[in-house]
Amino acid sequence: MTDIRYLAPNTLDEAIGAFAAAGSTARILAGGTDLLVQMRSGAVKPGLIVDIKKISEMTTIEETADGTFRVGAAVPGAVLAEHPRFGKVWPGVLEAVNLIGSTQVQGRASAGGNLCNSSPAADSVPALIAAGAIVTIQGPDGRREMPVEKVPAGPGRTNLKPGEILVSFTLPPRPPGSGDAYLRMIPRTEMDIAVVGCGVSLTLKDGVCTAARVGLGAVAPTVLLVEAAAKALVGSKLGDAALNAAASACSAACRPIDDKRGTIAYRTKIAGVLLKRTAAIAAGRAGRN
């Protein structure tokens, strides 16, 4: 006998009404690749499960005339990969989303779930922070927006208020000469959790970096926006001095833990190494756009 309820509403208003009314034991079900594992292990015992995949705004990808992308919070990685344009405009965000789990997990897992699960090592989050993505959140008091980097509050905790649901990501239009990339350090080639993850998005004009953003994962309780690293890149031609300064800024931003995946010293060093490699890929892509 169980006292769990399952709802799959067709509208956001219904979902929020039920989610807010059910209180702290309610859980949102997007792809379920984290929630079902947590339920199985007994870590989470939901009183109400609200499946949001029947709400079209949650599962659609839109590109507007000005080049803005709006990606529903429950869009699975495999669906994002099949979009004819998204991966061309945001290859770094796509490669980060597609690194989450296996082919089977990609059939279900979403960037919204990855963000709300709030793991410091979430692969999609550094790339979304680098992209300058904004999330739309809806709750009992209406809609609001928040930069991605403001969503995680700590491991497993977000800054969403009770009853609020993450609806979508908005990625800004890309100026010409822009590129992004995501790299993670793992000890094997596939199916692992990042020891460090680094997302870089930048814009080049005549070889000079005119804009940059850097996201860094698995080196602090939340994924970080590293403004000092971006500052070191902007105005430079991405030469050794600028890259070394940006790498040092990444290492300086680290507040990691020692665990079985990596030590504090290792993570701190690798953060800088990954910044340089990721920036090089992003710059290569920017040069082709």
Next chain:
Amino acid sequence: MAKLHVSTTINGEPMEFLCEPNDTMLDALRGPLGLTGSKEGCASGDCGACSIMLDDRLVCSCLMLSAEAEGCEIRTIEGMAHGEKLHPLQQKFLEMAALQCGICTSGMLVASEALLKKNPQPSEEEVRFWLAGNLCRCTGYDKIVRAVLETAAEMRQARN
């Protein structure tokens, strides 16, 4: 709490079943639906032994609530052969001994069929990455990967 009533399509047949809200699709398949070809290995989405197709997309049935099957099209290993006639992948797995204990096999076959539908000419690397979520503790993977590549080549030839 009353059980949920779910109407779905499994291997082309309309099906109805009752489930608890927290039952997984794998629970429903192996329980009330009596389709025990999909296996439970890890129950946490790591091993792929419970792989099924949900609306033409490869997923782990252990990571899906059975209530989510409402109105969906599901295909399982039981729908792979046409009567007595095995799917070319099944035939090739037998011929090339791409299985030992068999626990991973239905998941391997469902995942491999999904790959060949999407990409009829995969490289060895593409096969290995696609099947990274299907664990096998017996074969060392080599025979499985070879069987998938060989089947792909034969299916391409048959089409020409």
